[in-house]
Structures are given as structure tokens and as C-alpha cells.
Amino acid sequence: MMGSENPGFEESHLSASREEMENLVLDDPLTTTTATTNNNSYSSFRSANSSISDAATRHPLSPPVLSTPAESDPLLSPPVFRNPNASDNNSYIEPPSYADVIFSPFDDNSANEINRVDSTSHDLDSSLTLSRSSSSTSDYIKITVSNPKKEQETTNSLVPGGNTYYTYLITTRTNIVDFGSSEFSVRRRFRDVVTLSDRLVESYRGYFIPPRPDKNVVESQVMQKQEFVEQRRVALEKYLRRLVEHPVIRQSDELKVFLQVEGRLTLSMSTDVASRMLDGAVKLPKQLFGESTAVMAPHEVVQPAKGGRDLLRLFKELRQSVANDWGGSKPPVVEEDKVFLEKKEWIHDLEQQISNASQQAESLVKAQQDMGETMGELGLAFIKLTKFENEEAMYNSQRVRAADMKCLATAAVKASRFYRELNAQTVKHLDTLHEYLGLMLAVHGAFSDRSSALLTVQTLLSELSTLHARAEKLEAASSKIFGGDKSRIHKIEELKETIRVTEDAKNVAIREYERIKENNKCELERLDKERRVDFLNMLKGFVVNQVGYAEKISDVWAKVAEETSGYAKDSC
């Protein structure tokens, strides 16, 4: 992910040129702080933080806090980018304050810093960006994942000191009443997160459930432990935050238990695929030979066939889907909702465009990074040249030239720093594209919930018609025999029973299907609304960022041009 790239390149570039950069005497007051500390963005945040208070009151772009983005175009609101009255640009440009601080991955204090910093930036975010939902701004829930600890597997360890795993401290702060308390923590391992995610997927069919972080089995072997744990910590935090952002899921019991109840996470039905398959394989012969009812219980109907224990049902639905695709006749019920089908097409298109845009965003970020690096290297090369000229000067004119060259060199180094800052912010803004790609996965999940529910309905309907047909045949046959056929009548009775149960199952399945359809619809609406806000914020942030830093950089060069304007006049 783009976010995790930053510490890497920051570190390597810093170590190469830190000493040289620190020796620079820079005049600009804002950048002196960044020069003396190791260009830790945290300090630049702090220095910008002081200007936040003035900024918050008279930020030219601050829209009303509770705004509905529907009619007015927020991007058209006060377009005064060039404020002729503000001679100092410090108050206008607070790009560092828009986003979270970049932290060093191996810093133990980073978690605390993030906690502190996050709360301030949260307030800032709400005042400078459009808020997602105008009604529930009073609701507040904030999750932090921190403090990874290595722990021992206590049970079943044949090898002494064998299985170790990491746990993470998950802290929740909230003012939502349902949770019972306003701040609580719990220690969880990744396995618990997988369980939570699986349960949510089962319970919330049709919803856009944020995808959980990958298991990254390969990476966990290959990467350095520290790095991997940190990467996972970041991913977990992102995931949990997305979960609580979801208006429906944040109220789920599973999530509540996960966040509050210490100890092994045992949400119902937590068994893995293999054991489920095994159960199914055991049941299958009985089902086939009629010993147990070859019929679905209503509570099973509301779950998809895949991943369940009922292999027979799996087989039936598979047969139905093949019949749908290849069979001559139309299935009993189809997806009719034209609006939905159009939406589906459109989502597919949107996903492609988002994917494309996020790729281009990544190469833009890389280009900006390269630019900053090369600019810095050029500056350093000129500084060395300046030093050399000063030391070896035989004529005074050389010293004069050297002084001018130094202006150029320090300007280049300053510009290089600005590029790096610009880039760090750009990453944060354009990350929205990445996030929505992840969300597309959730959308796919929701749509496939819908189609599998439909398939269940179709299967049951087919089965019903088959059963009815069989029943008719039996009745016809038995009515020919005078006085009835004991065995046939018995069979008819059984069949009628089966039909009744299947009818029930069918009704449940249809209700489930309708429910999922409704969920899909709500979610699509929510996606539209939130996406609009998120994308507008992204664009705004990106553009303001670019403008701000472009101004800063051009000021640097303008100053140099002025200082060395003598040369231009001479050669004219």
C-alpha cells in the first residue's frame, strides 16, 4: 500500500543527506525547525499546528460544517487561491495539518503520538472537509490498534517454546450508549479478526462489508518480523475503522463482542471449511438413501449453499445453475430489476476507472518523489561545488560567484524538501482511490450474496415443481387401483410432507432474497452518497495541496531569481 512506502523512502533519503542538510543555514523561519530536527514530519506538523488556530477561523476554503454536497459545488466555493493581502503564505498553507502524521515504524511512541495527533486532526478534518452524514455528527467512535505483543501458544505445544503469535491492543473510545462504557480495550490476535470477518459476512448478506486484511502468509515468512507486525497493525486499524464507519455493522453484536469481550473469540458456528465439508460428506449418504430428510431447514436456507455442510444442497444448486446457463428453458424466477442490472454494469465500469486512476496516482506519486530526490541531489552537488570554489578560490570573483551559487543550491534543497512534503500529503489524499478499490470487493460480495440467494430460490422452485409432478404421477397411478395402494398411498403422504416443508423453505428463501435485495439497494444509495463526499474531499485536498506547495516552491525560486537578478541585467 502506498501508505507504508513512506517511512521507507524517508529513512533512506534522510540517512544519505542528513548531515549535509543539517549544516545548511536556512533563513526561512518556518523551515528552520525542519532543518534542525531531522526533518521529522511530526515536527513540521507541530510547527504548522501553531498556525492551525488562526487557520481554522479564516481558512478561505472552509465550507459549512453540516453540508449536504448535493447542489452546491464545494470546489467552486471561495476560489481565492491567490490572496493578495496575505504577504506571508504560512497562514494559508497548512498542508501538513490536513492529514495524519507520518510515523517511524520502529518507534514505540508512535502509537501514542498517533492517538494524540489523530484527535486534533479529526477535529480539523471535520471543520475543513465535508462531513459524511449531517445527522449523526454527535456519534463518535474511535478505534486504535497498538502495542503488538508476542505471546505463547499455551495449549497443545509439543515443542517447548513452539507456537508464538502476536496480539494487538485494540482501544475503543466512544460516546455511543449501546457499548456501555466510553473507553475500553481488548487484546486480539489476527485469527480473531478472521473469525469476526467471517461471521459478519454470514450475518450481513447483501451489505457492503469492508474486506478484512489479507493473511499474507508468504509475507509473514519473508519480511522482517517488526516490519510485518507493523504492516499488519496498520491494516487492522484501517479495517476496524472502516467497520465502525458502516452504519449498520457498527451496531452488530459480533463487533461489540469483538471490541469488548476479552478472551477467545467464539462466535457461533466458528468452524473451518474442512470440518464443514467433512460433516457434509457424512450427511450425504444418509440424504441420498432417504434416511434423513433431504430437505433444507429454514435456518439453513438463509445461508448460501457454498461453504455449508449440506453437500446435497450444493449439488442441487449447482445443477440448477447449470440448467440456468445451459438449459433450454428459463429458470422459474430471474433477476428482473432493470435498475439493479444497470447499476451493476455501472459499478463494473466505475471499478475499472477507479483501478486505472489509482494506478496513475501511484506513478504520479513516484514521479513526484523522484523529482524531489533529484532536486535535492542537484542542490547538494552545487553546495559541494560552492564549498570547493570558496576553498580553492584564487580570485575574488570566484567567491562572489560561489555566494550566488549557494543561494541557488539552498533553494534547490528547500524545493526538494517541499516536494517530499507535497508527496507525503498527496499519498494521503489519493489513498481514497485505493480505499474504494477495496470497497469494490465488498460490493462484489454483496452482489454475489444476492445471486446465490436467487439461486437458492430457483433451486427450491424447481424442486417443488419436480415434487408436485411426482406426486401427481403417483396419485394418478394409485387411483387406477381400486381401494388404493397401501405402499403408494404411504409414499404420497411422505411426498406431501416433503412438499410442505419445501414450500416453507421456499418462502423463507424468497423472503431472504427480498431482504438481500433491499440491503443491496440501501447500500448502493449509501455508496453513492459517501463516495461523492469522499471523492470531492479527495479532489479538494489534492488540489489545495498542489497549489499550496506550488506556491511555496515558486516563492523559493522567485527569491533566488531576485537575489541573482544582477546576472540577467548584465547579459542584456
Add this chain to the structure above:
Amino acid sequence: MEQQRSLSGSSQSPRSPSSQPYLSVSVTDPVKLGNGVQAYISYRVITKTNFPEYQGPEKIVIRRYSDFIWLRDRLFEKYKGIFIPPVPEKSAVEKFRFSAEFIEMRRRALDIFVNRIASHNLLQQSEDLRTFLQADEETMERLRSHETGIFKKKPADLMQIFKDVQSKVSDVVLGKEKPVEESNPEYEKLKHYVFELENHLAEAQKHAYRLVKRHRELGQSLSDFGKAAKLLGACEGQVLGKAFSDLGAKSEVLSAKLQKEAHQLLMSFEEPLKDYVRAVQSIKATIGERANAFRQQCELAETMKLKEINLYASCHPFIMSCYLLAVASAYFDQL
């Protein structure tokens, strides 16, 4: 090497042809000639002068890159000790040989090269320069192909080349790093300065070139991003869609500006920097020649001394053998 430099590349228009002697040249009009591997660029060289030795007030000839190299080599041989203006190098990468930008950069550099020669008090008198500026194309071709290769060296020169190689090899074998240094400390200081300067300038130039590349890359990726934003905007509703397409449009404008900036950076910053690097390298070459000459002088002095000793020895054998013993032991001490 203080010269008037016309950065725009257009010909220096001579001042009013009054009694002031002037010689100004312009290199223009690059044209690709020939086919395939043998294709090359020819330039039009226009000379405007009132020097009496020249055939007239204006003369136009067609020259190619190797002709310029010929001129530089001739001047380097004939005017030892003078810093000869540098020529642009051959293209390292084959495929850029005929790119418009490369051709333009080369044309400018060649123009500057000839004009520097033309403005130099000594060099402007050179007969080779006159040949270069006036001879017809066939003569030029003959001269050019005749002068290349080892065949142009006279036997005495060849001997000298072997000797140089010999002494270099023996220096390396005996562990001596540099040839005999001159005893002039100011000159040594200057020499050291020049060598160091080349390193610094070359590094600066390297980064300048990379910066040009970065500008181009940033321009390109901004343009790609803009296109992607536009496509994304097409999916979205009115407000959002417009925002995206505005972003896309502006990105493309910016991208064009960046490409222009890259070009400016190349022409106005990187190329002049490269010119300085070449100039310093040319100075180094002249320094090398001086060192060669100095070493030759030392060797000849030594040879002369030995010959004198031989002469003396043949007259006074006993004294001579004592002396030789002393010299030999001193020599071995030195080793």
C-alpha cells in the same frame, strides 16, 4: 574562455561593416543525408568577414560533424598551450542520434565552438580555420579522411608514442604515480583546481540532466493521471463528474507546461553546464600536453647528461668508474 554566447542559437549578426575587423560564423540548417547506417547530418556554415585572407565578405559551405572534429584536432596539434574550445561529444546512444532535440543541441554547441575560435586572437589566424570555413566539400572530405588514423603520424611521432607508452608502463611497474611534477607551485595548484573542478561540474551536470528527465516524467504521469481522472469523471454524476474532468483538463495543461519547462531547463541550464564540463576537459587535455612536453624535456635532458657522461668517461675511465658506482648506488637507494 570568456566568449560572447548567443543562447538563442541564431547567427550573430555582425556589427556594421565598418573598419572594425570581424569574423563571425553561424552553423545552421541541419539536414539529414544518406541512408541507413551511413546517414549523417550536414550543417550549413555561413561565414561573414572582412579579414583580408578570406575570399570574400560572405561564404557558405556544407560541413558535417567529423569536419568540426578535424578542425579541433588540427588546432590542438598546432596551437599547443592554448585552450582549444570543446566540441560536443558523439552520441552515446545510437537511437538519439537523429532526435530533433539532440540535433538542435549539437548545432548550438558547434555554433558556439566555431565562434569561440573566430573570436580568439591567435586561433582566428589559423590556416586550418580558413580551410574549414571556405574549402569546397570535396577538398574537405579528402582532408578529413586523410587525417584520421595512425597513418597521419610521421615515423618520429610514432617513436615518441612508443616511448611515451614505455615510460608510462615503467612508471606503473616501478610504482611511480605521476610523471615528474613541475616545480612551479602556482601551476600545480591550478592544475589540482582544474582536475577537482571537473569532478564537481560533472556531478552537477549529471544531476541537472536527471532533473530534466524528472520534469518530463512528472509531466507524463500528470497527463496520464489527468486522463484517468477524466474517465473516472465520466462515470460520475454532474457535480463530481465536472470536478474530475476539470482536474483532468488542468492536469493536462500542467503537463504541457512541465514538458516546456524540461526543455528550457535542458537548453538554458544543463547544456551550458555541460559546455563548462567540456571546456574543463579541454583544459585538462592541454595540461596533459604540457606535462608530456615537460616530461620529454626531462628525458631529453637526462639523455643529454648520459651522453655527456659517456663522452667524459671515454676520456677519463678511472674517474668515470668511481662516478658510475656512486650514481648506481644512489639510483638503487631511490628505488
